Amino acid sequence: MADCIFCKIIAGEIPSKKLYEDDLCLAFYDIEPLAPKHFLVIPKEHFASAAEITAENSSVVADMFEVIAQLAAQEGLDGFRVVTNCGPIAGQTVHHLHFHVLSGKQLGSFN
Ligand code: AMP
Ligand code: ZN
Numbered sequence: 277m278a279d280c281i282f283c284k285i286i287a288g289e290i291p292s293k294k295l296y297e298d299d300l301c302l303a304f305y306d307i308e309p310l311a312p313k314h315f316l317v318i319p320k321e322h323f324a325s326a327a328e329i330t331a332e333n334s335s336v337v338a339d340m341f342e343v344i345a346q347l348a349a350q351e352g353l354d355g356f357r358v359v360t361n362c363g364p365i366a367g368q369t370v371h372h373l374h375f376h377v378l379s380g381k382q383l384g385s386f387n
Contacts, residue, residue: 277322282372286320296347300339303347303377312380313353317343323373325362344377353379 277283284290285304292304295315306314319336323329329337341358348356356379361368 277372280322280370280372282318282370282374283322286318295351296343298339298343300336301343303343306376310376311378311383313351313356313378314380315347315377316374317347317377318372318374324371325368325373326360327362328373340375344375347377348379351379353377355379357383 281290285292286302292302294302294304296303296317299320301317301319303315303317306316317340319340321333321336323333344356344358356377359376359378360374361376
């Protein structure tokens, strides 16, 4: 999608510190990490947020969670948190579905 920063990362038009890539998704480090380990997993197909997941397209979410488990093991994460912000009220700033994976320190409770 034009003007989507994550679509541009997928297309290689914007650089990223890539961790993993397959036909369906991409994982890369967050540019402003909120924890010692903070990476993002995104689908290659553009969905604005988790609110666009349906029975027809939800298999990509299963793929992304397989990738998260694989990367957590690969990176030796001793526990981690998966977060997706959906809409401005939740603090979503990039409107391309992404799962934050946070680890490497004791994480606080939600608010
Ligand atoms: P959210 O606020 O949940 O929409 O998360 C968007 C995340 O994308 C933020 O944590 C940003 O730091 C991150 N981000 C924005 N631009 C880039 C980029 N070019 N490379 C890596 N992460 C980015
Ligand atoms: Zn996009």
